[in-house]
Amino acid sequence: MPEAPVAHKIRILFLDVDGTLTDGVIGFAGERDFRNFYVRDGLSLEWARDLGVLPIVISGRSSPSVAARMAEHEFEHYLGIKDKVAVADQVRAREQVRWEECAMLGDDLPDLPLLKRVGWPIAVADAAPEIRAFVKTTTQARGGRGAAREVVEMILRHNGVWDRVLERYEAK
Amino acid sequence: MPEAPVAHKIRILFLDVDGTLTDGVIGFAGERDFRNFYVRDGLSLEWARDLGVLPIVISGRSSPSVAARMAEHEFEHYLGIKDKVAVADQVRAREQVRWEECAMLGDDLPDLPLLKRVGWPIAVADAAPEIRAFVKTTTQARGGRGAAREVVEMILRHNGVWDRVLERYEAK
Amino acid sequence: MPEAPVAHKIRILFLDVDGTLTDGVIGFAGERDFRNFYVRDGLSLEWARDLGVLPIVISGRSSPSVAARMAEHEFEHYLGIKDKVAVADQVRAREQVRWEECAMLGDDLPDLPLLKRVGWPIAVADAAPEIRAFVKTTTQARGGRGAAREVVEMILRHNGVWDRVLERYEAK
Amino acid sequence: MPEAPVAHKIRILFLDVDGTLTDGVIGFAGERDFRNFYVRDGLSLEWARDLGVLPIVISGRSSPSVAARMAEHEFEHYLGIKDKVAVADQVRAREQVRWEECAMLGDDLPDLPLLKRVGWPIAVADAAPEIRAFVKTTTQARGGRGAAREVVEMILRHNGVWDRVLERYEAK
Numbered sequence: 167m168p169e170a171p172v173a174h175k176i177r178i179l180f181l182d183v184d185g186t187l188t189d190g191v192i193g194f195a196g197e198r199d200f201r202n203f204y205v206r207d208g209l210s211l212e213w214a215r216d217l218g219v220l221p222i223v224i225s226g227r228s229s230p231s232v233a234a235r236m237a238e239h240e241f242e243h244y245l246g247i248k249d250k251v252a253v254a255d256q257v258r259a260r261e262q263v264r265w266e267e268c269a270m271l272g273d274d275l276p277d278l279p280l281l282k283r284v285g286w287p288i289a290v291a292d293a294a295p296e297i298r299a300f301v302k303t304t305t306q307a308r309g310g311r312g313a314a315r316e317v318v319e320m321i322l323r324h325n326g327v328w329d330r331v332l333e334r335y336e337a338k
Numbered sequence: 339m340p341e342a343p344v345a346h347k348i349r350i351l352f353l354d355v356d357g358t359l360t361d362g363v364i365g366f367a368g369e370r371d372f373r374n375f376y377v378r379d380g381l382s383l384e385w386a387r388d389l390g391v392l393p394i395v396i397s398g399r400s401s402p403s404v405a406a407r408m409a410e411h412e413f414e415h416y417l418g419i420k421d422k423v424a425v426a427d428q429v430r431a432r433e434q435v436r437w438e439e440c441a442m443l444g445d446d447l448p449d450l451p452l453l454k455r456v457g458w459p460i461a462v463a464d465a466a467p468e469i470r471a472f473v474k475t476t477t478q479a480r481g482g483r484g485a486a487r488e489v490v491e492m493i494l495r496h497n498g499v500w501d502r503v504l505e506r507y508e509a510k
Numbered sequence: 511m512p513e514a515p516v517a518h519k520i521r522i523l524f525l526d527v528d529g530t531l532t533d534g535v536i537g538f539a540g541e542r543d544f545r546n547f548y549v550r551d552g553l554s555l556e557w558a559r560d561l562g563v564l565p566i567v568i569s570g571r572s573s574p575s576v577a578a579r580m581a582e583h584e585f586e587h588y589l590g591i592k593d594k595v596a597v598a599d600q601v602r603a604r605e606q607v608r609w610e611e612c613a614m615l616g617d618d619l620p621d622l623p624l625l626k627r628v629g630w631p632i633a634v635a636d637a638a639p640e641i642r643a644f645v646k647t648t649t650q651a652r653g654g655r656g657a658a659r660e661v662v663e664m665i666l667r668h669n670g671v672w673d674r675v676l677e678r679y680e681a682k
Numbered sequence: 683m684p685e686a687p688v689a690h691k692i693r694i695l696f697l698d699v700d701g702t703l704t705d706g707v708i709g710f711a712g713e714r715d716f717r718n719f720y721v722r723d724g725l726s727l728e729w730a731r732d733l734g735v736l737p738i739v740i741s742g743r744s745s746p747s748v749a750a751r752m753a754e755h756e757f758e759h760y761l762g763i764k765d766k767v768a769v770a771d772q773v774r775a776r777e778q779v780r781w782e783e784c785a786m787l788g789d790d791l792p793d794l795p796l797l798k799r800v801g802w803p804i805a806v807a808d809a810a811p812e813i814r815a816f817v818k819t820t821t822q823a824r825g826g827r828g829a830a831r832e833v834v835e836m837i838l839r840h841n842g843v844w845d846r847v848l849e850r851y852e853a854k
Contacts, residue, residue: 185721188721191718191720191721192719192720192751193716194719195714195715196714196716196747197750198367198370198750199754200539203364203366205362205399206357206446206466227721230369232366235364235366275853282852331447335468336450336451336454370539371539372540373537374535375538377528378534378638380536381618402540403538404538406538406540406541407538410543507622507623543711543712544716545710547709548706548707549701549708552708574710574713578713655706678791679791679792679794679812680794680798681812
């Protein structure tokens with residue numbers, strides 16, 4: 167488990183979608199688009215929300231399939247966003263959270279501007295080389311295959327509340 | 339083939355869905371959810387049922403795609419279940435089977451309470467570390483890619499009826 | 511390229527579907543089933559048909575998605591078949607072809623009875639161990655990822671007509 | 683980064699679809715066909731277009747799902763094409779571009795005639811052996827998993843404009 171590069175507790179986790187919460191596949195079945203999400207990523211983001219780390223999902227693309235997945239978990243999400251930093255900054259201000267208290271998980275160049283703002287920038291294992299070169303932490307798991315789960319565990323351990331997840335499932 | 343940690347024959351096999359009977363992908367095509375199952379897992383669970391091992395599928399989530407797959411095989415299934423132990427206990431009592439005569443195959447923390455009850459708790463190869471640390475048997479195959487098939491063969495061998503599968507297909 | 515275990519030219523190639531022409535995934539999107547086929551497998555089966563090797567697809571299951579794929583290529587196919595040997599025998603008799611002139615590609619126990627009849631039984635790389643133990647040839651490629659293509663090339667080379675495929679694409 | 687086999691700048695990039703912009707899976711969900719594309723491939727082809735390299739997509743097959751993906755990016759595309767060379771030649775003439783100024787990315791035998799015409803023929807990592815044997819450059823990434831992205835970066839570096847991509851995302 168890598169050491170967190172911040173002293174403060176993390177209060178917001180920004181997440182990209184394609185390649186981060188999915189494996190990067192953008193499918194089409196006829197004219198209907200589809201995405202591959204991962205059960206453990208969604209579950210862990212619910213734990214984060216329950217334990218004081220707000221997941222905020224920001225995607226550069228609009229997609230009915232992404233909206234459906236977000237609705238299922240009732241995650242706060244922003245789709246079709248050109249300027250991810252501006253959206254993140256608004257949420258951050260509303261929540262009265264400083265950039266040092268934010269983490270961000272991404273995989274590709276469009277995520278870089280926001281990764282540069284947050285206190286804890288994190289890349290999925292199969293992120294673009296430019297992203298892995300910049301961040302301080304890279305997950306073992308690939309995007310859409312447990313990267314978000316790994317990040318949630320890192321952050322909840324850093325925040326000192328991971329044991330509360332384990333207790334919920336008789337794992338402690 | 340690992341040795342079974344129980345002396346009794348196994349009469350019920352409880353199974354999780356996402357990450358166990360599927361590869362963990364929860365897909366959305368527009369608003370329609372989808373899942374990836376595996377042909378050999380479903381076929382082997384039919385052998386189990388024919389040969390005296392009742393497959394009982396219990397998922398924490400509700401999903402039309404999971405319901406459709408279960409209906410195809412006419413497997414007894416419970417979806418959207420918060421307390422898996424309570425549901426399993428009811429089935430067990432109805433079938434007049436003791437916990438020691440039950441096996442369970444799972445992959446993640448929500449499966450742990452039920453894994454702790456059964457005589458033979460089993461994890462898929464790519465289960466969460468907390469699950470692999472607890473169970474006595476971990477399959478070689480991943481969830482949704484033959485883990486259930488491997489478990490059915492283990493149980494039917496343990497129960498002394500595997501040859502009847504081979505005979506059915508001229509394999510013996 | 512393995513040597514063919516038969517002296518005669520191959521005139522019919524029997525093929526299983528799930529796990530052979532697909533990767534074994536049986537998906538459901540809502541109540542609609544889906545399958546993953548592979549572009550190079552379908553293309554190569556068209557070459558086989560054009561060059562005197564009739565592809566006959568026989569599946570134990572019925573599925574609208576399999577029927578759609580077969581229709582796209584206009585391959586002769588039989589779905590929902592309990593007794594694959596009986597169906598294959600009828601086609602064989604109609605075509606006036608002896609069992610020694612037939613090949614079969616399969617992946618799992620339900621394919622074994624037919625594999626035992628044909629002159630050239632072949633397993634996909636990720637076939638069940640009982641199948642790999644029986645056949646004389648196992649492909650390098652997995653089911654639904656080029657196994658059929660590999661088999662078509664093997665058979666057309668054996669039949670002495672592979673160069674005609676290469677010539678068609680200026681590859682010779 | 684391999685050296686380009688041409689002295690001129692590349693002005694057109696021809697691309698195959700199945701196995702090149704997708705992973706080769708041709709899926710069917712009921713009667714509806716589907717394809718797996720990759721987020722980073724589509725994004726990079728937009729960079730190419732913005733920076734003077736015209737992406738032209740030519741497929742031997744017709745498919746509503748491919749048409750939907752192409753429409754999303756507004757890429758010029760030709761589906762159901764028997765003679766890829768003829769179509770490419772028309773586009774080339776219209777754009778007043780010589781064959782030496784064209785690149786082509788493909789994966790299988792039907793791509794070979796066009797690969798033989800262009801100045802810079804390129805194969806995806808998992809291309810058919812006949813294709814890899816012919817081209818001068820083979821990508822590290824597989825088809826539908828970043829091969830097109832890798833090619834776009836190679837071409838834009840060769841053309842001397844890759845830094846403009848990096849600048850757009852604060853990566854330089």
